[in-house]
Amino acid sequence: MVNFRKYISGITVLASGFFFAQSTATTVLYSQNFDSQKTSLNLPSPVAAIEKAILSPKELVDISVNTMMTDPVLKNANWGFVVYDPKTKKIISSYNENTPLVPASTTKLLTTETALNLLGENYRWMTQLEYSGSIDENGVLNGNLYIIGSGDPSLGTNKAGAWSYKDIVSDFVSGMSREGIKKVNGDIIIQTALFKGNISRLPENVVWLENNNYYLPVGTTREINPANEKLIVKKGSNSISDKKYFYVSPYANQMVFAEKYEGDGILTTKLPDAPAFLANSFKANLVKNGIAVTGKVTPRITDGAPENRKMISAYKSPTLADIVFYTNQHSDNGLAEALLKTVGFQKMGDQTSESGRIVVNNHLKEVSFDTEGLNYMDGSGLSRNNHVTPISQVKFLTSLMNEKYYKTYLASLPVGGQSGTLKRMFIGQGNGQIFAKTGTLNKVKALAGYIKTNSGKTLVFSLLVNNYSGSVDQVKSKMEKILQPALDL
Structure with a gap:
């Protein structure tokens, strides 16, 4: 975690000079049209612009995480975050990444992938x-x-x-x-x-x-x-x-x-x-x-x-690819539970949820999923007894990038600002760059998936928030603020 206090005084001085320069320029360049135009401008704050100029993207991500730790909405929450580079296999930034948390509907990431892996994307009923x-x-x-x-x-x-x-x-x-x-x-x-x-x-x-x-x-x-x-x-x-x-x-x-x-x-x-x-x-x-x-x-x-x-x-x-797409885009619980029973039947000849859970857990072990802190209770994420760690989610998502069905799996995920359950998030920064599964229960908000950065990299992230204060919209806003600096990594 970066210690950002050493940057504060420098940023303050630079910001003061920037404000002064802006004030002088306004006096000289003022026109009558300015008042009617300024409300439509969408300019970054001067301090934000200066921070971006003097700090690295990683430092900005770390500062964002540090800031959220004291935010009233998340201050008393139990939450974890990790952004991971699949090429270097290294954590870029993290907080509580090894803490087991309720994943809500991000549980469907495990269910739908197991179905694709075991049945094939062209499977039909x-x-x-x-x-x-x-x-x-x-x-x-x-x-x-x-x-x-x-x-x-x-x-x-x-x-x-x-x-x-x-x-x-x-x-x-x-x-x-x-x-x-x-x-x-x-x-x-x-x-x-x-x-x-x-x-x-x-x-x-x-x-x-x-x-x-x-x-x-x-x-x-x-x-x-x-x-x-x-x-x-x-x-x-x-x-x-x-x-x-x-x-x-x-x-x-x-x-x-x-x-x-x-x-x-x-x-x-x-x-x-x-x-x-x-x-x-x-x-x-x-x-x-x-x-x-x-x-x-x-x-x-x-x-x-x-x-x-x-x-x-x-x-x-x-096809199963179509079903998985619908399931993840709409976070459809009925389809997710049916997929769980289908893999159970195909592998064990028994269509119960319990058989499905056994099959999914065995599959996760076979693909070297980090089962420390994992508790997989259902296919949809409705149970609060589901638990997973942020680090296990990102390593799992990273491992899928080499699978033949990865494109199908990636395409099934909602896209920030554009589709599915992410259509109303990342409407500005991150629009079309966040590919992730959402999760929502009372006082639980989760997001896990992939980031396409401005430099063309693909990063993997997990952000799980439990027992937060405030509204769902407030938490969604905080999640956006945590992830937006990662776009420049």
């Missing part, structure tokens, strides 16, 4: 429509229809370019027409081994009452219209804008966050069991189009004696 039995000369199918799911987290959501339920159903109905099926003497069977454990307990210490609208999947929508799920409003809220919305699946007895509340008892959210809702929508659409189905929609998790089946239609999800 398949949802297939098949039939058993035979079709007679009258177009009657004497057999069953099968919807084969694979745990597609984007199914029916329109996220990342995914199709809506309506589009998928329409494609399935078109497939039925191509096969000449006019009636079904049988059931519509949902067969998917993935995510059948969605009624399991949520990660420890998940933040329920945050102001943000988080979502975690639970339950099943079999034979239940999600629009009728019970709406719960936090008691004690006077203003409609202060209310926080949740819903309880009537068959799971667990409360989860809704993504949006539109009033009139309509609750819009990603569905807990997408294949079941798709199957019921499909059946209703078939009947509407004059294709009778004599049986019912029923799940079949395991099948000891599988029937011979023929494929009618297959829907492919967006």
Whole structure:
């Protein structure tokens, strides 16, 4: 940490001379247009200009960190910071870089990278429509229809370019027409081994009452219209804008966050069991189009004696690269938790969150992640029991720069002043130069990623702030001030 007191007297003297010179120049060069023009000028302060002229960029970063240590917003906070040069493998500036801190949604950096590493960026989830039995000369199918799911987290959501339920159903109905099926003497069977454990307990210490609208999947929508799920409003809220919305699946007895509340008892959210809702929508659409189905929609998790089946239609999800992009840009908790379960299933044959955590932790060890201080509890960062050190984050992000999927991973991160959750930060300095994942919980603000400096370097940084005072906007402003001098490194 630089001792900046020795610079103060020199800066003061220079600043005094600068102010005097400015005053004299103004007297000589004054015009009537100046008063109307000066409000539109965006000039740096004289002291800031002098500091920049006589101090190195590293010294300015150190001074910025020292200043923040006494700032009222961060004075009593527990926070850590590090900016790191991936070429020299050296720390440029740091504060509490080895302290385990709550990372909030920067946890998604670990989840999404694990998925890319283990599954590949072109991985897709398949949802297939098949039939058993035979079709007679009258177009009657004497057999069953099968919807084969694979745990597609984007199914029916329109996220990342995914199709809506309506589009998928329409494609399935078109497939039925191509096969000449006019009636079904049988059931519509949902067969998917993935995510059948969605009624399991949520990660420890998940933040329920945050102001943000988080979502975690639970339950099943079999034979239940999600629009009728019970709406719960936090008691004690006077203003409609202060209310926080949740819903309880009537068959799971667990409360989860809704993504949006539109009033009139309509609750819009990603569905807990997408294949079941798709199957019921499909059946209703078939009947509407004059294709009778004599049986019912029923799940079949395991099948000891599988029937011979023929494929009618297959829907492919967006690529994993697309899903990771959407997840990181929008900090989508539902997709992140689904990715966690997907890697668990692919590696351990078990779709639970616990298996996913084991797989992610094992992967991090394999890539030499510094696990000192690491506690990875969920895929999204909702749990306050998640902990990570700033130095482990930057070394992890540095190691990814040699991976074949690095460009895809980097492109998934929000860009300062331009996209995703960073669109309203770094609107001035740093615009288009900060590529980072944000994280926000009550009294937790986090930012970790890459800096493209003015000289063309790529640096890696982590800034985790816990238990701060003041507002979120105040902390975001402090974070910008800490990082802006690093742009000149």
